[in-house]
Amino acid sequence: MRGLLGPREVPRLWERHVLNSVALAELVPVGARLVDIGTGAGLPGIAVACVRPDLRVDLVESLLRRTDYLSEVVDDLGMTARVRVIRGRAEDGQVRDKVGSAGYVTARAVAPMDKLVKWSFPLLKPNGSLLALKGSAAEDELAAHRALIVRMGGEIVGVKECGVGLVEPPTRVVQIVRR
Ligand SMILES: C[S@@+](CC[C@H](N)C(=O)[O-])C[C@H]1O[C@@H](n2cnc3c(N)ncnc32)[C@H](O)[C@@H]1O
Numbered sequence: 001m002r003g004l005l006g007p008r009e010v011p012r013l014w015e016r017h018v019l020n021s022v023a024l025a026e027l028v029p030v031g032a033r034l035v036d037i038g039t040g041a042g043l044p045g046i047a048v049a050c051v052r053p054d055l056r057v058d059l060v061e062s063l064l065r066r067t068d069y070l071s072e073v074v075d076d077l078g079m080t081a082r083v084r085v086i087r088g089r090a091e092d093g094q095v096r097d098k099v100g101s102a103g104y105v106t107a108r109a110v111a112p113m114d115k116l117v118k119w120s121f122p123l124l125k126p127n128g129s130l131l132a133l134k135g136s137a138a139e140d141e142l143a144a145h146r147a148l149i150v151r152m153g154g155e156i157v158g159v160k161e162c163g164v165g166l167v168e169p170p171t172r173v174v175q176i177v178r179r
Pocket of ligand 1: 037038039040041042043044060061062063066088089090091107108109110111
């Protein structure tokens with residue numbers, strides 16, 4: 001992984017990272033547009049794009065070394081027609097212009113909930129969903145940022161468990177709809 005994941009992560013790459021990311025796909029309907037912010041070495045954006053050829057996916061990542069890697073992977077996997085790599089910060093206007101508005105924004109290990117809501121809402125259509133992979137801290141984060149989420153017009157759908165029977169523990173995803 002060219003130093004994009006720590007060496008300690010290699011033995012648990014499949015279960016803890018790839019399957020954990022793939023599980024999210026069950027929340028995304030057929031034919032949707034999805035924007036993954038802070039994709040890093042490809043999670044969850046590349047993993048979801050691999051198992052869901054019906055989706056159009058934008059991978060937004062701020063670091064050049066990572067976007068270079070992501071572009072190479074998208075090319076190698078023959079996904080350039082439906083997966084774009086966009087270098088920049090999710091909150092930047094230029095990124096917003098490129099992305100337009102999507103039905104779904106995903107993020108895994110990128111930022112606290114308040115930032116994710118602020119960054120993702122401008123990229124979402126009305127009634128679009130932010131899907132944030134948050135693990136065991138999900139409820140605490142929601143409680144800490146509930147007031148801001150509501151003030152911004154977000155409806156907290158809740159914490160969903162995905163990948164039951166596929167990955168242990170199941171993936172915990174916070175879903176917030178932009179109303
Ligand atoms: C801890 S890594 C997680 C990467 C990947 N999502 C994963 O689960 O393995 C966070 C990534 O988010 C990127 N990032 C952080 N803030 C960002 C922002 N505002 N816009 C775009 N990318 C961002 C960082 O460069 C980094 O690659």
